[in-house]
Amino acid sequence: MGEIKGQVALVTGGTRGIGLAISERLVERGVKVAAGYSRDAEAAKRLVDAHPEADITLHQGNIGRAEDCERVIGEVIEQHGRLDILVNNAGINIDKTVRKMSPEDWDQVVRVNLSGAFYLSRAVLNHMTERKHGRIINISSVIGLTGNVGQANYAAAKSGLFGLTMSLALETAKKGVTVNSVAPGFIETEMVTAMPEKALEKVIAQIPVGRLGRGDEVARVVEFLADPDSSYITGEVYGINGGLYM
Ligand SMILES: NC(=O)c1ccc[n+]([C@@H]2O[C@H](COP(=O)([O-])OP(=O)(O)OC[C@H]3O[C@@H](n4cnc5c(N)ncnc54)[C@H](OP(=O)(O)O)[C@@H]3O)[C@@H](O)[C@H]2O)c1
Incomplete structure (x- = not known):
């Protein structure tokens, strides 16, 4: 069925961390990547400079704002003529125990991690259903399955x-x-890696595989789900956690 090559993907937070690995994996497959970012214009420029042969566009916006999301979806469709794959990857954390967490800390994390995916999905839905093709991939977290001390806002989102x-x-x-x-x-x-060293050591000690994962190990699952042939998989959750949660 269809080829992923030549398709267009919007990857939010597609210029750093896991999102960067996803963008690069899709570029390798011949996908035209529209990479979203919020503040780090340097990182965004680095992605484009590293792939001069690829058709990459950059889209600045705060996904915690519905109007930015609608504008970005419009920009991508206007510039590339289509949008096949939406990867809702951008995310933030503001870690505090519930006692210390302000309503603003809660709102901000929920808005960026959860509402952003809703705003973007809503904005692209008509386009995808009219073309009878689309792939939406939401980057959640193992913390959404287990909860975590100091991460009530993040886990809820x-x-x-x-x-x-x-x-x-x-x-x-x-x-x-x-x-x-x-x-x-x-x-x-x-x-x-921004976590305190001691806390990070404790986390690694709990991972059966014995190490942190890499962005490319997430990207290969996203690439699989984004493929036109993955048409009978929907509503699923794919864990990529080195055996931490099973
Ligand atoms: N790292 C992990 O262990 C891990 C585990 C499970 C799930 N995740 C999830 O995977 C996703 C990526 O995480 P990461 O570790 O790669 O994070 P990261 O390195 O901190 O990168 C976050 C990305 O999101 C973008 N972003 C942040 N706030 C935004 C906003 N309001 N509007 C638009 N873009 C925004 C950033 O753009 P700028 O660079 O412009 O700021 C950046 O590109 C997140 O959803 C995270 O929750 C991460």
């Missing part, structure tokens, strides 16, 4: 992505659109 994934999968199942989630464990990016 990441669990919420599972509900969004399943509901949207049901709503689009007959329209050629699949919607799946990926739940990485601890992956070696700034989000994780």
Whole structure:
């Protein structure tokens, strides 16, 4: 069925960490990547400079704002003529115990990690269903399955992505659109290496494989789900966690 080569993917947070690995994997497969970012314009430029042969466009915006999401989806469709794959990857964490967490800390994390995926999916849905083809992949987290001390906002948002994934999968199942989630464990990016060294050592000690994961190990699952041939997989959660949660 169809080829992924020549398709267009929007990868939010596609210029750093896991998102960068996803962008690069899709570029290798001949996908035209629209990479979203919020503040780090240097990282965005580095992605384009590293792949002069590829058709990469950059899209600045805050996915915690519905109007930015609608604008970015419009920009991508205007510049590339189509949008086949949406990877809702961008995310943040503001870690505090519930006692110390302010309503603003809660709102900000839920808005970026959960509402952003809703705003973007909503903005692209008509386009995908009219073309009878689409792949939406939500990057959740193992923390959405287990919870974690100091991460109530993050865990709630990441669990919420599972509900969004399943509901949207049901709503689009007959329209050629699949919607799946990926739940990485601890992956070696700034989000994780920013943890205090002692805490990180404790985490690694709990991972059966004995190390942090790599962005490319997440990207290969995203690439698989994004493929036109993965048409009978929808509403699923794929864990990539070195055996941390099974
Ligand atoms: N690392 C892990 O162990 C791990 C585990 C499970 C799940 N995850 C999830 O995987 C995703 C990527 O994580 P990561 O570790 O690669 O994070 P990261 O290195 O901190 O990168 C985050 C990316 O999201 C973008 N971003 C942040 N806030 C944004 C906003 N408001 N609007 C638009 N873009 C925004 C950033 O853009 P700028 O560079 O412009 O700021 C950056 O590209 C996140 O959803 C995270 O929750 C990560």
